[in-house]
Amino acid sequence: MSRKVAGPEIEQLIQLLARLPGLGPRSARRAALHLINKKDQLLAPLAAAMAAARDKILICEICGNVDTSNPCTICADPRRDPALICVVEEVADLWALERAGVIKGRYHVLGGTLSPLDGVGPDELNIAGLIERARGEQVKEILLALNATVEGQSTAHYLMDQLESCDVTVSQLAHGVPVGGELDYLDEGTLAAAIKARKTL
Amino acid sequence: MSRKVAGPEIEQLIQLLARLPGLGPRSARRAALHLINKKDQLLAPLAAAMAAARDKILICEICGNVDTSNPCTICADPRRDPALICVVEEVADLWALERAGVIKGRYHVLGGTLSPLDGVGPDELNIAGLIERARGEQVKEILLALNATVEGQSTAHYLMDQLESCDVTVSQLAHGVPVGGELDYLDEGTLAAAIKARKTL
Numbered sequence: 001m002s003r004k005v006a007g008p009e010i011e012q013l014i015q016l017l018a019r020l021p022g023l024g025p026r027s028a029r030r031a032a033l034h035l036i037n038k039k040d041q042l043l044a045p046l047a048a049a050m051a052a053a054r055d056k057i058l059i060c061e062i063c064g065n066v067d068t069s070n071p072c073t074i075c076a077d078p079r080r081d082p083a084l085i086c087v088v089e090e091v092a093d094l095w096a097l098e099r100a101g102v103i104k105g106r107y108h109v110l111g112g113t114l115s116p117l118d119g120v121g122p123d124e125l126n127i128a129g130l131i132e133r134a135r136g137e138q139v140k141e142i143l144l145a146l147n148a149t150v151e152g153q154s155t156a157h158y159l160m161d162q163l164e165s166c167d168v169t170v171s172q173l174a175h176g177v178p179v180g181g182e183l184d185y186l187d188e189g190t191l192a193a194a195i196k197a198r199k200t201l
Numbered sequence: 202m203s204r205k206v207a208g209p210e211i212e213q214l215i216q217l218l219a220r221l222p223g224l225g226p227r228s229a230r231r232a233a234l235h236l237i238n239k240k241d242q243l244l245a246p247l248a249a250a251m252a253a254a255r256d257k258i259l260i261c262e263i264c265g266n267v268d269t270s271n272p273c274t275i276c277a278d279p280r281r282d283p284a285l286i287c288v289v290e291e292v293a294d295l296w297a298l299e300r301a302g303v304i305k306g307r308y309h310v311l312g313g314t315l316s317p318l319d320g321v322g323p324d325e326l327n328i329a330g331l332i333e334r335a336r337g338e339q340v341k342e343i344l345l346a347l348n349a350t351v352e353g354q355s356t357a358h359y360l361m362d363q364l365e366s367c368d369v370t371v372s373q374l375a376h377g378v379p380v381g382g383e384l385d386y387l388d389e390g391t392l393a394a395a396i397k398a399r400k401t402l
Contacts (some may be wrong), residue, residue, distance in 0.1 A: 006296065009253045009267040015248040021235050023221075031221045033293050035251070036258055036267050044255050046217040050248035052210045052237070057237055066210040066237050092234050095207065128358040 007198040010036070027176060044045065062133070064109030064126050065136045066091050074098075074106055083140040085133060087159065089113055097145065105143075113151035114158055125155075127162065134166040148175065263334070265310030265327050267292050275299075275307055282306040284341040286334060288360065290314055290348060298346065299392070307343075309334065314352035315359055326356075328363065335367040342370045349376065 006014075010032060018028035035043040059065075060072035067073055073081060084105025088094050094107045111124045122128075134142055142163055146152035156172060163170050175193035177186060186194075208216075211233060219229035228339060236244040260266075261273035268274055287305025289295050294306045311326045323329075335343055343364055347353035357373060364371050376394035378387060387395075 006267070007274065009250070009257050009269055010267070013247075013250040013254050016243065016250050017221075019243055020218075020224075020232045022232060023223055027223040027396060029296065030293065031223060032254075033267070033291070034222050036254065036292075039255060039258070042217065042220055043251060046214075047248060047251035047255050049210070049214040049217050050251060053214050053233075054235065054240060054245050064235075066207070066211070070212050073208065076296070091237075092231065095230065135296050142302070156397050 035125060062129075063107045064129075065080060065094055065107060066090070082136075082138040084143060085139055085141070085145045086145050087130060088145050089152060089155075093145065093147075103143075105141075110146075110155070113149075113155040115151055122158070122162075125144070126158070130159070131162055131166065134163055134168050139166075139168055142166075144170065144172045148173075160193065224257075225232055263330075264308045265292070265312060265330075266308060283337075283339040285344060286331070286340055286342070287344045288331060289346050290356075291354060294346065295316050302346075306342075309359045311347075311356070314347065314350075314356040316352055322364075323359070328360070331360070332363055332367065335364055335369050340369055342372060343367075345371065349374075 013035070014028045014032045015026075017023055018025050018033050020028075023031060035046070056068045057066055058068065058070040060067055060070055062071045062075045065072040065074060068078065071137070081104045084103070085108050086097065086103045086105055087108045087110060089110055089112060090099065090111055094109060097103050097107075108130050110127065110130070112119055112120055112125055114122065114125065126151055130142075133139060142159075144156045144159060146156045160170050174197060175190065175196060177183065177190065177194045183191065213227075214236070215229045215233045218232050219226050220296050221229075224232060224362055236247065246373055249275065257269045258267055259269065259271040261268055261271055261276055263276045265273045266273040266275060270277065282305045283305070286309050287298065287304045288309045288311060289298065290311055290313060292310055295310060296307075296394070298304050309327070312326065313321055313326055315321060315323065315326065331343075334340060343360075345357045345360060347357045361371050376391065377399060378384065378395045379399055384392065
């Protein structure tokens with residue numbers, strides 16, 4: 001499977017494409033051929049878009065978001081509520097919440113979860129920056145929007161401890177039945193959480 | 202899902218990535234973030250590889266292969282047997298045969314299969330070039346290595362008719378049980394073909 005069949009430029013393209021999440025060696029070859037077949041419509045614009053991203057994308061020094069400005073568009077937006085900071089693991093989570101359009105405040109990207117076995121301690125995550133922001137006068141609430149996984153929840157517990165000394169309310173996303181979800185397909189943990197947090201109508 | 206959450210450069214990158222085969226809108230976002238997170242290791246090299254591909258890749262005017270030279274490396278290789286031309290639908294098929302290392306001759310890429318309903322007639326495929334090559338003095342055999350699909354096989358029949366006037370042997374790939382294949386998982390057509398073409402030991 002690893003025999004070289006095309007010139008070095010094409011092989012290089014295939015090998016780099018294969019490192020994208022969701023693409024393997026076989027689909028990277030298909031993608032490379034697709035790019036070559038659509039040179040003007042896709043390959044050239046994508047090469048330009050990647051060069052633009054390489055040259056222009058910055059990490060926001062306030063929240064850790066990626067954007068073409070620093071501070072990022074969200075941190076710089078005066079219409080955002082300065083009282084709320086929503087803490088997420090990754091930029092992808094920030095994007096998911098922005099697509100839902102449900103956060104009126106700003107964000108804080110940790111850059112992962114605590115994982116002592118993988119050598120990820122508090123210093124590897126953007127936690128010091130969060131504590132500093134939480135001490136800010138305008139901040140009233142820190143919403144921990146971490147994944148409902150063991151790693152996400154243990155990181156949330158650690159953050160709760162750290163934030164105790166700050167004068168802020170710490171909140172967390174609700175657990176329950178996803179909208180459109182069928183009970184039959186849900187795990188017992190979710191069902192238990194949904195029943196525990198049931199609402200009186 | 203289509204709400205814009207990142208700057209125009211990132212959105213442009215995501216939209217172009219989503220047009221690659223194997224990636225959808227969601228995996229394109231993941232791929233874009235992965236690229237941004239690995240700016241120096243992946244994004245910059247990939248942008249350079251794409252720019253190199255855009256600038257250097259050519260279509261071989263003899264066989265239709267893609268390469269950085271025209272004629273391509275295979276057509277220009279004097280060690281290739283000039284008596285055999287292996288006809289394939291797409292460059293991906295040529296690559297698959299090259300990885301297997303089983304073709305001693307050269308190739309001819311049709312660029313697809315005949316499909317009158319989709320407006321693909323003989324003029325849309327690289328058939329005239331094949332007939333011209335088949336009339337060449339050195340060519341003795343045309344091996345039709347088209348997919349074992351209805352479209353591939355009807356295109357093969359059409360090519361057989363067209364090649365009748367040329368002084369060449371026309372051959373086709375054998376049907377049968379794939380190496381490592383289990384009978385239980387094979388369709389009846391394959392089993393019937395394998396039995397029909399059985400070999401006496």
